[in-house]
Amino acid sequence: MTAMNKRPYSLSELASHVGGVVEGDGSVVISAVGTLAGAASHQISFLTNPKYKSQLSDTSAGAVILHSSLKDTAPCPALVVDNPHAAFARIAQLFDTTPVVASGIADTAVIASSANIGSDVSLGHNVIIEDNVVIGDRVTIGANTVIRRGTQIGEGCVIHPNVTIYHDVVLGKRVAVHSQTVIGAAGFGYANDKGVWLPIPQTGSVQIGDDSQIGASSTIDRGAMEDTVLGKNVIIDNQVQIGHNCIIGDHSCICGATGIAGSCHIGKYVVIGGGVGVNGHISICDKVQITGYSMIVQDITEPGVYSSGQPATSNREWKRNTIRLQKIGSLYDRVKALEKQV
Numbered sequence: 001m002t003a004m005n006k007r008p009y010s011l012s013e014l015a016s017h018v019g020g021v022v023e024g025d026g027s028v029v030i031s032a033v034g035t036l037a038g039a040a041s042h043q044i045s046f047l048t049n050p051k052y053k054s055q056l057s058d059t060s061a062g063a064v065i066l067h068s069s070l071k072d073t074a075p076c077p078a079l080v081v082d083n084p085h086a087a088f089a090r091i092a093q094l095f096d097t098t099p100v101v102a103s104g105i106a107d108t109a110v111i112a113s114s115a116n117i118g119s120d121v122s123l124g125h126n127v128i129i130e131d132n133v134v135i136g137d138r139v140t141i142g143a144n145t146v147i148r149r150g151t152q153i154g155e156g157c158v159i160h161p162n163v164t165i166y167h168d169v170v171l172g173k174r175v176a177v178h179s180q181t182v183i184g185a186a187g188f189g190y191a192n193d194k195g196v197w198l199p200i201p202q203t204g205s206v207q208i209g210d211d212s213q214i215g216a217s218s219t220i221d222r223g224a225m226e227d228t229v230l231g232k233n234v235i236i237d238n239q240v241q242i243g244h245n246c247i248i249g250d251h252s253c254i255c256g257a258t259g260i261a262g263s264c265h266i267g268k269y270v271v272i273g274g275g276v277g278v279n280g281h282i283s284i285c286d287k288v289q290i291t292g293y294s295m296i297v298q299d300i301t302e303p304g305v306y307s308s309g310q311p312a313t314s315n316r317e318w319k320r321n322t323i324r325l326q327k328i329g330s331l332y333d334r335v336k337a338l339e340k341q342v
Contacts, residue, residue: 006031006095011063014044015079017094018087020065024077028062033092036061044079046088065091101142101160102127124161136173148184154210166222172210172232180217183208187221187228187244187262200224202244209234209250218242221262231268249286275309 009017012026034043036052039061046065047056056064056073063077065084081087102124105111109123115133124143129135134152142161147153151165154173159165163177166184177183189200204223209232214220218236221244222228228242231250241259242248249268254260258272261280266272270284273292278284283299290296293309300306313321 018090020079020081023071028077032095046084048085101140168205170207174211177214178216183220184222189224
């Protein structure tokens with residue numbers, strides 16, 4: 001399957017699309033996006049990170065997306081907006097050349113007679129749709145994906161190849177799920193009886209809100225008795241583990257290789273960096289940012305930025321600090337003894 005052809009746009013058309021203002025020639029024709037350093041005259045780029053400001057003066061882009069504070073520094077026509085990164089995202093969507101996941105219903109797709117399939121649905125080869133599944137209009141499901149009994153998939157969802165969605169899962173509208181992801185597998189619930197692990201049936205399910213995105217090779221476990229719930233516009237990176245009965249609020253972001261243990265309640269607009277570990281039964285309030293490789297072992301009740309991972313240093317400095325850290329116990333005892341003398 002080939003990508004859809006994308007038509008070019010004038011800079012003025014792009015400005016109307018994102019609600020921006022053109023500085024310079026609005027008739028410049030743009031047909032793709034690119035980086036400041038690598039863009040050609042038919043491409044548009046953007047600048048938000050000051051680290052790349054030096055590349056602006058030498059760019060060969062046909063146009064650039066800038067904040068108003070930088071509009072006089074552009075060597076080419078500029079599209080001036082309040083949020084250049086967001087404007088770039090919306091423009092990049094116009095030029096997206098990603099091939100469609102599936103087109104039409106493949107003759108090898110297996111659809112249960114009790115399934116309810118909406119209009120304009122596309123199913124790739126070897127897709128399996130089990131009993132009582134409900135699939136909304138304009139849903140696309142890639143090859144080798146399995147949708148198990150009773151699951152509901154809202155209109156406009158895109159499920160990439162080789163995804164498994166277990167029974168009774170509910171996906172909202174326009175949810176994207178990338179390859180190798182598993183949604184609704186059994187949560188990690190066991191009881192121990194004299195050294196023998198006894199599995200506890202996980203009878204809840206998973207609910208995912210509208211406009212959420214689930215990265216490749218991620219896992220979202222079903223709840224033990226109540227559901228695991230992701231709100232609206234939650235974005236999950238690749239290789240993320242979300243345990244049973246977690247609740248994640250609207251517009252939150254969880255970066256790659258993060259593991260969230262069961263029964264965590266994460267608020268709205270929370271950003272969790274890569275490689276973070278969150279202990280079970282933790283609550284994190286709205287508008288928290290957690291930097292990469294942190295370990296969260298207690299509730300966070302105030303918005304702000306939280307860290308616990310140690311940034312890399314030179315090996316020599318790391319060895320020196322490690323030796324000092326090993327002596328902190330004896331140093332503490334000496335300080336306490338001195339305090340008593342005073």
